[in-house]
Amino acid sequence: MTWTTWSEKYATGHAGMDHGHRRLMELINQLAEAMEDNKPMSFCSELLERFIAHTRTHFLAEEQLMDRIRYPKTKEHKALHEMLVKDVLAFKESYDSGENAQFITLLVILDSWLERDISVADKELAEFVAVPH
Numbered sequence: 194m195t196w197t198t199w200s201e202k203y204a205t206g207h208a209g210m211d212h213g214h215r216r217l218m219e220l221i222n223q224l225a226e227a228m229e230d231n232k233p234m235s236f237c238s239e240l241l242e243r244f245i246a247h248t249r250t251h252f253l254a255e256e257q258l259m260d261r262i263r264y265p266k267t268k269e270h271k272a273l274h275e276m277l278v279k280d281v282l283a284f285k286e287s288y289d290s291g292e293n294a295q296f297i298t299l300l301v302i303l304d305s306w307l308e309r310d311i312s313v314a315d316k317e318l319a320e321f322v323a324v325p326h
């Protein structure tokens with residue numbers, strides 16, 4: 194199952210950010226596929242781990258950029274990142290503990306992230322970067 198497909202609406206115009214988003218979306222699709230195929234728990238958990246690691250690296254790069262350019266909306270954008278990481282970690286914790294954590298719940302969380310973080314917050318950041326200050 195292809196859960197999410199790259200499209201122009203996700204393009205921020207910032208090469209580094211766009212590259213990171215494509216990679217994260219690939220991982221989201223791998224997670225969706227694993228879920229659909231009922232892959233073993235260890236496999237899904239490892240995939241989730243990889244997604245979290247990539248997300249953290251990606252967010253850190255954006256946050257370092259925001260700090261460097263003294264981006265006015267740094268606080269709000271960082272809070273959005275923090276919220277997503279918290280949600281995914283909470284999901285992983287309940288999944289690993291054998292609770293009945295449904296991957297579809299995670300995919301819905303990730304969808305809202307694609308919309309709010311990439312389509313809105315990251316685009317605004319990329320626009321700010323593009324204008325000389």
Ligand SMILES: [Fe+2]
Nearest residue numbers: 210255311315
């Ligand atoms: Fe991003």
Ligand SMILES: [Fe+2]
Nearest residue numbers: 255310314315
């Ligand atoms: Fe972001």
